[in-house]
Amino acid sequence: MNVPFDAIQPGIRIRGYVAAFSADRYVEFTLDTGATRSVLRPHILQYLGCDLTRPISTVQMTAATGVIAAPVFQIQTLHALGQFRNNFPIVAVDLPVTFAADGLLGLDFFRGQILTLDFERGRISLYPPRSRWWPFSR
Amino acid sequence: METPYLSIAEIEAKYPNEWVLLDRPKVNHKTLEVLGGRVILHCQTRKAFDEELLTAPRVKTSASVYTGRMDLDVVLSARL
Numbered sequence: 001m002n003v004p005f006d007a008i009q010p011g012i013r014i015r016g017y018v019a020a021f022s023a024d025r026y027v028e029f030t031l032d033t034g035a036t037r038s039v040l041r042p043h044i045l046q047y048l049g050c051d052l053t054r055p056i057s058t059v060q061m062t063a064a065t066g067v068i069a070a071p072v073f074q075i076q077t078l079h080a081l082g083q084f085r086n087n088f089p090i091v092a093v094d095l096p097v098t099f100a101a102d103g104l105l106g107l108d109f110f111r112g113q114i115l116t117l118d119f120e121r122g123r124i125s126l127y128p129p130r131s132r133w134w135p136f137s138r
Numbered sequence: 139m140e141t142p143y144l145s146i147a148e149i150e151a152k153y154p155n156e157w158v159l160l161d162r163p164k165v166n167h168k169t170l171e172v173l174g175g176r177v178i179l180h181c182q183t184r185k186a187f188d189e190e191l192l193t194a195p196r197v198k199t200s201a202s203v204y205t206g207r208m209d210l211d212v213v214l215s216a217r218l
Contacts, residue, residue, distance in 0.1 A: 023197070025200045026200070026201035047194070079170070100204045100206065100207075
């Protein structure tokens with residue numbers, strides 16, 4: 001699947017869908033290929049019914065401010081760029097308030113897939129490896 | 139009282155550069171673009187949005203939308 005993005009903006013915004021605990025939410029991610037794990041703001045997980053005191057694990061997160069332990073929660077479904085991930089672990093991190101997104105879509109969502117960014121045309125695509133390798137029609 | 143359904147164009151015009159929480163959003167199920175919904179919360183800052191989320195009415199299906207542009211250059215990368 002390939003969808004348009006605004007190549008002029010500083011970041012690449014990707015619409016996503018999260019089903020977790022007792023509710024579901026359409027959210028706004030920023031693509032971050034420098035993040036090994038995908039992230040959601042804790043307030044969103046809490047709104048969806050997550051008990052923030054009961055993570056399934058924690059990870060060490062290296063950020064600008066140093067190394068912190070961040071809780072990981074398992075969400076039922078994460079849908080973005082035409083692909084679904086079930087029982088997907090997501091890290092709860094308070095992103096800067098000036099950051100215009102609900103979370104980060106990190107490498108764990110993309111591994112094993114073909115991710116293509118076309119900044120000239122403003123298109124992003126994500127396909128499984130067996131599909132045709134060049135996703136944009138000429 | 140239930141708020142009326144607004145299209146995303148109406149929401150962007152009414153709440154520019156704000157974080158908006160929508161109840162029962164209408165969505166393009168292919169691209170997941172939000173087409174409209176019923177506004178249950180809107181805030182000018184993300185900090186206020188996150189704080190008010192805690193007391194906002196709980197709905198089954200919602201959507202969060204930022205009606206502005208990503209103005210700041212962001213260097214944000216988390217090695218987890």
